[in-house]
Structure formats: C-alpha cells, structure tokens
Amino acid sequence: MSESPAATLAVAPVKFEHLSDGLGIGHARPRLSWITTTVTPDWRQHAYELQLMAADGAPGESVAVQSDASVLVPWPFAGLASRESVGVRVRVAGSDAPSGWSPWSEAAWAETGLLAEGDWTARFITPDWDDDTTRDNPCPVLRRRFDIRTPVRSARLYASALGVYEAELNGKKVSDTVLAPGWTPYGKRLKYQTYDVTDLLAVGSNELTATLADGWYRGRLGFEGKRALYGERLALLAQLEVTYDDGTVLVVDTSDGTGWQAAPGPVLRASLYDGETCDARITPDSWHGVRTEPYDLALLTAPTGPPVRPTEELAPITVTASPSGKTILDFGQNLVGWMRITVDGDAGREVVLRHAEVLQDGELALEPLRTAEATDRYILRGGGPETWEPRFSFHGFRYAEIAGWPGDVDPDAVRAVVVHSDMTRTGSFSCSEHLVNRLHENAVWSMRGNFLDVPTDCPQRDERLGWTGDIQAFAPTACQLYDSAGFLTSWLQDLALEQGDDGTVPFIVPKAAASGSDLPTAAWGDAATIVPWTLYLRYGDAGVLDAQFDSMRAWVDKVAELAGPDLLWNSGFQFGDWLDPSAPPEQPQAGKTPPDVVATAYFARSAQIVADAATVLGRDKEALHYSDLAARVRTAFQDEYTTANGRVIPDAQTAYALALEFDLLPHPEQRARAADRLAALLRENGYRIGTGFVGTPLMCDALADHGHLDAAYRLLLQQECPSWLYPITQGATTIWERWDSLRPDGTLNPSGMTSFNHYALGAVVAWLYRTVAGLDAAEPGYRRLRIAPRPGGGLGHARADLHTPYGPASVSWHRDDDTLTIDAQVPPNTTAEVELPYGGTPFTVGSGQHTWTTAVPSETTRAPLTADTPMSEMLDHPEAMAVLRETLARHWPEAAAHMDTESTGSAGYAEVSPRQLAAFFAGGDAWLAELEGLLAAL
Template identity: 55%
Template sequence: MTATTAGPVRFEHRDDPLGLGTATPRLSWQVRTDEPEWTQTAYELDLDGVVVRVDSAEQVLVPWPFEPLASRARATVRVRVASGDDWSPWSEPSTVETGLLSPSDWSARFVSPVKLGGIGAPAPILSHTVTLRPDIVSARLYATAHGVYEARLNGERVGDEVLAPGWTSYRKRLRYQTHDVTSLLREGPNNIDVLLGNGWYRGRLAWAGKRAHYGDRLALLAQLEVTYADGSIEVFGTDEQWTAHNSGVLADDLYDGQHTDMRGTESTVDAVEVVDGDLGRLVAPEGPPVRATEVLPALKVWQSPSGRTLVDFGQNVVGWVRLHLRNTRSGQEVVVRHAEVLEHGELGVRPLRSAKATDTYVLDDAAEVVVEPNLTFHGFRYAEITGAEVAAEDLAAVVVGTDLRRTGWFTCSEPELEQFHRNVVWGMRGNFLDVPTDCPQRDERLGWTGDIQVFAPTAGFLFDTAGFLSTWLADLAAEQQDDGSVPFVVPDVLYGESPTATAWGDAATVVPWVLYRRNGDTGVLARQFDSMRAWVDKISSLTTDGVWAGGFQFGDWLDPTAPPENPFAAQADSDVVATAYLVRSAEIVAETARVLGRDAEHYEKLAADTRDAFVRHYVTEAGRVLSDAPTVYALALEWDLLPTAAQRAHAAEQLADLVRANGFRIGTGFVGTPLITDALTSAGRPDLAYRLLLERGCPSWLYPVTMGATTIWERWDSMLPDGSINPGEMTSFNHYALGAVADWMHRSIAGLAPAAPGYRRITVRPRPDAALTHASARHETPYGMASVAWLREGGEFTVDAEIPPGTAAEVHLPGREPVEVRHGRHHWTVPDPVTPRPAPVTVRDLLDHPELWPKAVALLAELGLGEDSARLAAEAAPFLHLPAAELASKLAMKDPSRDGAAAEAALAALLG
C-alpha cells in the first residue's frame, strides 16, 4: 500500500452542498501521495454502500455514476483511487443534500402584506407560528423573496447569509436558499419571523434613480419541512394564515442606506395575501452566498477641519460600520456617512453621485447597545459619525461580500508591488457581491460585462469563482436578446439603453472559456454554447467587408489620454478593437465546439476571414496598425492577427517604442491593459513589461499605491497628485478592471500558468528581472496546490515548484531546455540570468535607462530638443532607429548656428 490518500469528495462547485440544485452532481477530489511515479488509473465511488468502479485518470468534475437523486435526498459519498493494483484507503465521507428540484415540491406560495410594506413604508416582518410534536429529527427551511430577507426562528437568526436571496435576473431566475434549522426548533409553538427589505428588487438601481425595477410589492416564499423520529414529515408554507407588521427599519436602500428606529414601537398587524410568483424560475445556488467575511477595527478617530468626527478603517472595504454605544437616551439620533476618500480633510462624497450612503439610528434608553444595518451595504474607508461621542475601540467595519474561497497568492521583493496585488484582492472582494459589479459605492453597482470580461483570469486565480461566475453567466444568457445582443450589464436594468458593444458583449464568450480553462469545466461550455454562438452570430451580422465598423462602442474605455468628461476618447481606433474582438470570440466558439464534439468549421472560417479583413483594412504591409496606439498593437500581437513574421516584428518594435516614448507611463484603457504586458513579453521584451508595471508616475499601476490606495481605482488618476478628486463625473476608488495585469504577474513574474484546462498541465516559466530579487505564486488548482518561487542571490537563480498529483508541468529555466516533471516538490539552481544592461548605444537604449535622462536632456537641450524627460521621450521617438551620433548630427542640422559637432560628441560619449 502506498502512502496515498484521496478526497474528500466535492460536489459541483459547492463547498457546502446543502440544497444542491441538481440530481446528478459532478464529483471532484484531490489526491495526496509521496510516491513520485504514482498515476491514477481507476477510482471507486461508494454511495451509501453502492460501489461503482471507473477505469479513468479523471478526478475533476467526473460524472455522477449512480441513480439520480430525488428532491431532499441526502447521500454520503466516499472515493478511493488506484494506481495499477495499488488502492488508496477510502476517503472521509462527504454528504450532499439536494434542494427542491421541481416546482411541484413547493406547497408554499408567495405572500405579501395587504396594506403594509409599500414603497417608502417601513420594512415589513412576515410572521407565523407553527406547533411541533416531540422527537424532531431534522428540519429545513427553504426560502426566497421578492426583495431581500432575513429570517428568525424563535428569535434566533436563521443562517448567516446577507442580502439573501441575492441578485439574479429575477423575471427568469430567482435563487432560493436551503437552511438547516433543526437546532432552532422545539416541541410546541415556534415563531417564524422574516424581515423583508427592498434590495435590488424594489430599491434604486442605476443612476436614473428608478425604483421598483422588478415590482412594487415585496413578497416572501418560505417552506418549513420538519422530520420526526417516526419518519413522518410536516410541511408549513407561506399562505394567507401568515401575518405582517412593521419593523423598526423605517427606510432601506442599497444606495442610500438604512434608517432604523430602535425604540420598539408597536405596529399594526396586517393580513397577507398570495401574489403571483412563477415557481418554475426558482434555482438553487451554484456558489457561496454573501456573508460578513471579516471585521476590521477602526484605526483612528479625529475631528475634521469643520469639526466633524471622522473615522479611518485603514482599508477601502464594502459592508457597513458597527457601532458600540453606551448610555444612550430615547430619541437620540446617530448618523453614519460613508466615503472612500477624504478631500480637503472632509469626506469626499462627490464620487457617490446621488447615493446617500448614510445609515441613521434612533436610539432607545440603554446602558449599552451595538447598532449596524442589515439591509444595505456601502463602499468606504472613512466614516463620519454624528450624534454620539465615539472612540476607535467603539467602531468596526464589517466586510461583506460573496464568501469566495481564496485560491491564489503572490509575493515579491518589491513592497509597493505587493501592496498593488493586495489592492487587486480587496477590489475583487468588494465588487464580487453576488454579481461582479463595477464599483460598490455610488449609484450604480451593476454587473458590467466589460469589467468581468477583462478581469476573469485574475479572478479565477485569486478565488474559486466557478460557481459564482457560472450562475452569473446563466443570467447573461437569460438576459440576452433574441438577436444575440448582450446587455452592457447583467442582470440587465438598462433596458433600451444597451446597444451592442465589443469587449462588453464578448463576456458571453470569454468568461465561459476562462472558466473552462481555469477549472476544467466543460459543463459551463455546454450550457453557454448557444449564448456564445448567438453573440458571435450577432456581431458577424454587423460587419461590412469583413470588419465591424461604425456604431456605438465603448472602445478602449478610460484610456488615460481621454479627458475626464469623455472616457470614450481613446487613442485606439474603436473599429480596430471591435474587429479584433470578433476574431477572438469566433475562435473561442470554434474551440468550444471542438471541446464539445460539435462542428467548428463555420466559426473557424469566420475567424480566418475576419483576420484577413482586419489586415486588409487596418494593417500596412510593414505591420503598422491603424491608430498606432499601444492597445491595437497589443491586440494584434496577443491574438495573432498579423500574418507575416515581418509584420509581427514591426508591430512588436512599434509597441516597445510607444511604451518607451511614453516614459513607461500607461497608455491603455480597459481593453489594452490586460494584454500589454503579455504582448511585450511575447515580443521578447519582458524587461519593458516590468518597467511599465513598476512605473510610479501618473498614469501607472503603482501611482495609486504611492497615493495610499488600498483598492484598484476606476481611473488611472481617480485622485490627482495634489490630493483632489478627479473632476470627472464618473470616479470610483474601488474598481477592479485595471487590476487585470495581476494575471500576468502570476504567470510571468512568478511563472505559474495553466497549460491545459483545470491546470491538468502546468507551465513553470518565471521571468526574472533586475527590479526584483524574489517572487512567488501559489494557486489551489482543482487537483491541489501548485506553486512556484524563485530567488536571485549570489549569482544564482533558484526555483522551487510544487506540482499536485494528477498533473504534470513543463519547466522553462533560463539557459536550459524545457523539462517535464510530475507531481511533487522540485528544486533547480542555474546561473542568475539577470545581467546589468549594456551601455546604451542608441536613443532607444537610452530610453531604457531613465537614470541617464537628466544628462541626456541637458545635452539635447543644446540642440533645441526637449525640456524634460517626457518631451525627450516624445520628440526623440521618430529617431529611435538611428545611432546616437547620427541622431545628434541630424538634430544639429535644425539649428546650424549651434555647435553641432560638440553636442554630437557629448551625446555620443554619453551613449557609449
């Protein structure tokens, strides 16, 4: 017997498989072994004594081999694995329980107060009392709402979910939850109370301020099922026997906050009535719920210049403030306002636009009380407190978001780059709140398709997003229009305002493909395939002579050269971007068809024809791409849009020159930013990618870090160097999209990349640079932990890697041929490949050495060229191909009265 163990079994993408929504859940497990030659050749699965053997090396999302489960079924599964005749022990048992799989399983009906709970009225509580017999064995509460709900049984809170049932495309898909409430019940009377809030269903959505997008009545659907020792079951569902009364929550809104009266005044009891609610749209969760995931103490309390009490929690978070108050008096009002930044020493609330982001409490007499909201959330680092004297120990920030399992980490020797990576993580935590939102603070917080399209690879490394994004993709398909158009936001609350746009609608193809590549999930491809095809068919119908030109586009959104009031004004031509994306999405659909065993020919031809049209319309014979912007070269290089080696070489050279000429400041928006470092790396210039990443001037990735940012900003200059907020109407300090470069950091700096779906094969290829002495990344793949760590020290370059069982890795080390390794821990040492850069001999080389710029600027000033390094970079760009001496000579011709020979000699000496 080898020292090999397997399991436990995981069901679909659920960490807690209570209330699973499928009768045939796919199964996964990890293997641990210290046998270097071990290879799984078979597995056995045991379902409550029924054993099935499968001869296969698969261990991720394998098909359910048993009879389908019924609704409410509870089953225990174990696994053991074999390598030849050598079997592991059985794993620890894992238990799965299905939810209500059919509308017929529901006897409950949606109910709503007859008179109470209207728009603008206090949040209602729906109540019922059930009398139970002795010998309760188990109990489940199945619940959902039109609105958001918080349930209590006998005064105890049910579950720990926040803002349940979350936000889906309510008209077509409404999520319900399954709660184990066995421990909360007792023999005799049991009181059920469910608070209903507006949430996304009836609260404000989007900047227009519209309320009640899905309906004007809150409603509850709840079904309590109690099982007794004798096997009998009692079912209690919402019906006309329930009652309603007002809560102390006088107002609640996701944008504006919550107003709560703590004095416990009496409320009129109201009847409820059954309201329409299609039970066929009910779906079980595919991923984890929204929870309070962390509590951060306040770091500082002080008085602002205007005399207001301000609090700093040290981190831009999403959630709310918890206050611990003492010796309160009846009628005392405490107000908490929230903001992400300070401006002129006060809360910087202008970026919130119309969102009030304010919680108010009317207190009762109490020696001690803790107050916090439960029907709203805010994006903030700072808070302003009025109505009570508080100290730092009285305050905490409750961090709220989808409770995703962390799977990825990165470290390096540069503290500011590590801080940037932390900012990416926190930006994702704040914006992955049931849907992947753009920002969590202003009057928006929508599931913008373009943002997640560019960020999905980074997200899939940092956290387990499989269930989270698969359910969002189901909403995308549900919201997709009949002609294949994809809304700008999902769920779609911009009806009539969403024409087709590249890079945004391409989330329909890119996101499922990323999930497949990162998780090995062919199921999400099968489910989304019709949606993927419909999108590509739609945009291909918009082409003229093979290219997608004209019409509305976001383009390379938020290019740093765009003025604050016009984020569309990018350097990259939007037609070039749109046509490039059509090639990419058509290729993805073709590859998806091959994975699924379907005919890929039509989409292969569409991709090839569109690539030809792209070159015909937008690329010169020499390889210059229309608009000559960094983004168009990054697209052309990374998506293989240039047919000849000469064109590719010229495009790579031009991209490098543009990066240098811009002084290594960033020159891309949403579309180009995820690709530019990869394009430079593929072009053989990872050193320039490093320089771009590590630049600290504005605009750059590290500029916000130098300004104290703790999340990724929406704009490169959301805060200006003088500490004032960008004057644009649209400014957020928590917006994950521009953090998409973290995926390159994981794959290229640390050198840990997937080479096959689900990391079944791994590429280990660290790319060291003089800027760093060490870097590492580790990722919990579906097969187990994979990691790469490297160190430059004493002239040696050491690499350590961990490869999980069930996978293999191809290892690329500097100066060595690639080698393949199996699972286990590996160590290599080679000579340090990083050598001092050679002395510059051309102006292009000079631009790689900004430490020489001051001298070069001074010398070139004698020739009338440049007043600072930025002008040097820009004005010297046309001459980058010239040797230094020839450049100096040509520039001297501009002004024959100057001593050109002396300047030429001085510049030539400087440049070697």
C-alpha cells in the first residue's frame, strides 16, 4: 500500500523574521517562514495551520489559512508583550490532498526583548574618573555583587554599552558573541542584547562583571585618526532579571549605580586599529564608584541581524624565519580576527603579535596598513601555561610575526580565530576551472572579513568603514553567499538615519568617521535604492521596501534637484568608475568613463527602482511619478551620451555596460551595436578588464545578455593583469582592492591605498550562479526559479547550490563529448522556468529533481593560424597569443613589454600580422620561424 502524499511531508521549525535565534526579538508581531520537504513531485502548498504552544508544551490557539504562502507570513495571533516567550509550530497541506495535513513541525521558540522604553529600569553608568581621550586608556571593569536566595526558573540579562563590552557572571562569559553591541550611529540608534544566563547563576553569592572598551564609540576611527567621535565616556547598561521558581522576580541593574564599582582592568589598551595589550599580572583592586551617563533609552533597539562571533580556527601552515631573523607564521588564508596563544614563561615576559596580509621580501608588508599598528601584546602572569586572545580588537591578516616567545614557537600553541557576523551560509559554486573556484572562495572570505557588524571596505588598515558604493556593487553576490537579509536590513536602518534632511545619502554609513562623507555621490548614494531592492529580489521581503521607501524616494528627489531641468547630473564631486585600471594610482576616480555619464545612468536606474518599489507597495501615485521621471532621465541620457547607431560617449567599457544593463538604449539595433562595440573594446584590450567599481559588476551580464557569451567567458578566464584571475595566480586568497594591488614584478601598488581584502571587485561571483551554472530567481524570493545554464569558456562542468527561502535549490551540468546533461533541484511550493542551452522553447517545471540532456552543437572548424594572421584574429585564440608573447619576449623583449602595456588589439596592432611585425627588428626571421612552427602545432 503506497503512502498518501501527506505522509511524505515534513516541515522544518518556523523562522521568526530573518533571525536565526528567537531570543530577544524586537517584534511584537514577528513574521513567520517555514520550509517543507517532500518526495512528491510538483508539490504546492494549499493551506497551513499555525499553533501557539504553552511553556509546558501544551498546544494552544491555532489559526488555519487556505494559502500557498510560506515566507514572511503575517503573525496571526495577538501581539506579544515584552519578555513574552512563545512557541509556534506549523503544519501544511498540499493542493493534491487538501485534507491531508503533514505532521506538526517541532515548535520554534521566541522570546521578545524589552519592546518599550518603560521596560527599562536600568540606566547607563560610567566609571567615576576621567580618561584622557586623546589616547588609548586601560579598559575599565565594572562589577556588582548580589545574592540568589532560592533556585531559579529563568534569568535574562539585557545589556548594551557606549563602547563595546564583554559581560561575565561568576567568572563565565554570558555569551560567545564579541564586540557587542556593534557599530551604529549611537546618537540615533543603539542595539542591545538579550542573554539567557539561567545556568550561570547559583544559590548564594553571585557577581556580575563587565569590561568596557573604546570600540567604534570612543576609539580611533577612520583614516583621519579621529577619536571620541560619539562621546568621551564609556558606559554600561545592564538589567538582569531573575525569576525564581515561585514566580517572584529579582532585578539587578545599573539604575543609579548603587552597589556597582569600577576599576582599571588588565587590558591596558584596546584599539580596533592598533591592537590590544593585556597585562595578565594585573587584578582589578583599586575600586572606584560609578555615576550615571545620560542617554535616551528610546533609541535602544533589538538586533535584526546576527551577532559577531568567532566562527572558525586555522592552524599555521608554516613557521619560518624572515631574512631579518623574525619568526613569521603563515596561516595560508587571508582572514579577519585575531590569534589565540598558549604560552608558558616567566612573569612579566611580553609576547608581541604583529599582523599583515602579505609579505614583502620575506618580511611583513606593513605599508598597506598605513597608521594601523595591528599589534597585540600579552604580558605573562607566570606560573604555568596560560592561554590568551584579544577581545576588543581585530586584524586583517594572513601572516603574523611573533616576538618575545620563550624558546621556539610551537605551531600547535597558536591559532588564528576567524571573526565576523555569524550569518548562515546559503550558496556554493564549483566548476571545472580551479582558478574560478578559488575566485568564488576569495569572495566568500572577503565577505566574511568585511561583514563585521557593518559592511566595510577593508578590515586591516586605518579605515574599515561602511562605504556605500562597495556594498551596492556587492549586495547581489552577498545574498548568494550568505543569508544577508537581517544584516543588511540593520545597516539600511542606519543609512536612513544618517541620510540628510535634503535626501543626501552619505558615502560612508555610519558617517561620523570621515569629513565630507555627506556629499551626494552617484553609485555610492544609490545604495539607498539598490540594496533594499536587492533584498526584495532575493528574499521576497516587501517589508524592507516599505521601511526604506521614504529613504529611497528622498535620495532620488535629491538627485533630481542636483540634475536640474535637463536631468543630467553633471555637477559636484563624484567617485566615478572608481579604480578603473586606466586611472593613475594617485587618482582612482579618473577613469575612462566621465563621472557625469555614471551619475546620470545611476539616476535613471534609481528612479526606476523607486517606481518599481512603489508598484510593489501599491503606491500608485508614486509609481507613476517615478516611472515618468526614469523615462525622462533615460531620454536625457540618450540625447546627451548616445548615437543612433549605438555608440556611447565615451567609448569605454563601463559606459557601454551601464547603457546596456540600465536599459538606457531604447532600440534593439542600438543595443546590438553597443554590445558589439563593447566586445570590440574588450578584444582590443586583450580581453583584460577595463572597469572599476561601477562597471565591473555589469560587464559579464552586458556581454552575455547581448550576444557575446564567448567574450564574457574570455573576460572571466583571463589571467593577465588586470583580471579577476590575475590575483589568484599571485596567490590571493581574498579579493583585492585594486586589480594590481600586487604588481606582476612582485612589488606593492605604490598608491598608498591598497588592500588585499576588499570585496567590491568580487561582484562577478553572482554571475557565476545565474549564468555559468544557470540558477537565478525568476520572481522575488525565488518563488519561481530560472534555470538557464550557459556553458562556455571550455568548462566541462559547473554547479550552484542555493538555500532559498523555500528550501534547497541547485543546478549542475556536465559535458560528455557532444552531450550536455543538466540536473536541477526545485524546492517544494515553487516552480522553475527552464531554458536549456543551444536554443529550444522555454518551459516550466514543478518542484522535485529533474534531469535533461541536450546535444552540443558542433564547433566551427577554425582556420589555421599562420604568421600572416592579423593580430585581431589571434586575440580570439588565447593559446596563440600566449605563444606569440612568449616567443617575442625571447627574441625582442622591448616589443613584448610594449604589447603588455598597450592594448594589443587597438588600432595600432589590429591588422598587423606577425610577419609584418618581424620586419621591424633584427633577428625577426628567427622569431618568425619559431613562431610558425608553434602555430602549426596549435
């Protein structure tokens, strides 16, 4: 007897909002999501039932709804009060058997935090002494002793700080989170944390302590070296609520400082940039009083994203001596975090740990750190082995130098601790080209390193700021690699708070760290529209559009004001196509595409996004207004910067990519000719990248979507500088800030601004998912998938896996001779639009496992390459170009060097053949003979 369809169903526990942990949520009516698993193909949900659960597990109120919704479903029960704990479970029925319910899911538990200002009895307290805030100071320790009279049913600690803090109960940390409460615009919004500390209490005497450090609040911040940007006094907010078995409640808090003491602790220095110094011999003993510190508690908010945590540990792969005799550890991976050491030595011995991303001539390359010392110091207490790691600093490093270690450094005594916001990994990609796989992993590691409470530009030098241009470029990739919804939603709240009354979006959020950061700049300010729209497309969350709509609209209105009646934004400072490889090292904004072209293109794009967001939200009047504005800006762009035959002014890669991908060319013939010209420019540049932060995320799409898939693959697989794979050939394990952060001769880029962990140029990784593997969303939130792999570049196989809001999805393909086999997994309660390679009619499939095969078209026979083949044709044959360059370098190094620095396919070279080139130098006949033989072999 076969099982009924309902018997094959299972439902995972519900998820509250975008949170992985339901403790301390800040929503009285949290939205709910769940994932169904079933072996039944083409399964669609017909109905769901949600049920509340009592603390003892007894079922309570339930609500059944006929609906196929399972993502961010509205809360159907009465709103929750502060501190309320609730269990929720769900069951579903499919459209094939509406009366056959699945088993109930396990109950998921959530507990609200303190939802109203009046729930707080605590106030911020600060040590009763004055620090010199022009320098680093010892970290204060605050303590409060109290008694527990009977066994405890539950205990919650609600805490925050002006600065960063680490709390302990009876000598044990209350959580594995670090650098709490994180970085927000403290005068406008401050996160607090909720901890379950029930198991840390004991009947009798107890002690609550907290160590405070400067963090982002008071420490040195930004490349201008400013201190105390938000305030001069560190302060703690703590409210411990202990519920006894008899239901009575004990509150231990920082209401007026009564019973609290403060003393300097063993951490003598804690700087995010410069490092941490700890003297383990010091025990706090000079206790002082505390006083309250004013702060508006209405600004407190529960986190919407994950906390910062240690997530991984790496052992050194080598321990070597540098040319100067220093001990150097290589962890094999550029990472962000710190080192944990276990060392045995005499009291007072100081172990010094220095960090850097790369080596130069065998020594730590410290120049890219600029003024950041990136140095931790530990002074031993003595008396046996002791283990230590920093708590209030972090570094970007692959290599470390250790000094002061007693004897030889034992590799087993040192670990690199990887630290970042603890997001859930959702995407993976692999293919037959190992360099592309490494490119993907480099983007993963750069995201891990720079998603540390805010999306930063780099994690190692004296900067580490929330640059808006970087994240608007990288957001689609971020949402492929990790569940970024809660993290970026939190940051967008800060963007809106930091936005000027006139709509100006700072180019750094939070903005306090750099002078002039509140200038309106294209592509950077457009994070206000692009990031929320990306979150909507990836997670189907219209709520983020609703929350950010006023911010989105205000930004576009500001740009409209700046552009004026002609709708061309051609005034004011702009970053342009930042770090276009043609720009001088000291002028990274001076790319080939003028700033006004970039700015006006983004104006059109953001206006259209606001129109689309208004449509989603049912705001018809705004939708009509901004749709009309976008159309008029597109017309202004066309009239000023394009020709009827598809040329774009200027004749540069980024200009064409913008025009094609932002829908700025109205006619199919224009688009086709523009794409042809973009491919020609790429070819003339030897298939090397010619774009910066603005053009790079668009290039492969602009080519592949408009008839030049082969050129997109040539660009992806290029290994010469500048290219995505060049850094990998130089040993990169993260994405570099500059295409040539490390130059081919092994020297550092001399610009004074170069990072080896900077995710923006890794934005191409999203293209690997949607085009190379062929997995994308056809509808916001992946309710409908698009399965459309586009093999090329000589790859033999590719695969992408993605955990969508509806469950796991995947596409993989592999080629065997003349047959391509495609396998796909479509999650339950979704469908997929399928477009197989090499033509054919698109079709739709339901959920389940699918396999298709298709014939691979025969390749066109290439004409043989000879010494009379023009350079323009040789460019389409990477093997031939490699042979030409290698042989020319042996016979005529000057010409080879010239070819490497000039555009090989430019007008000066395009129709020149090797035979014609050989006529220009003595010994050309010998080169020509060698070349002809190698070409014949090819």
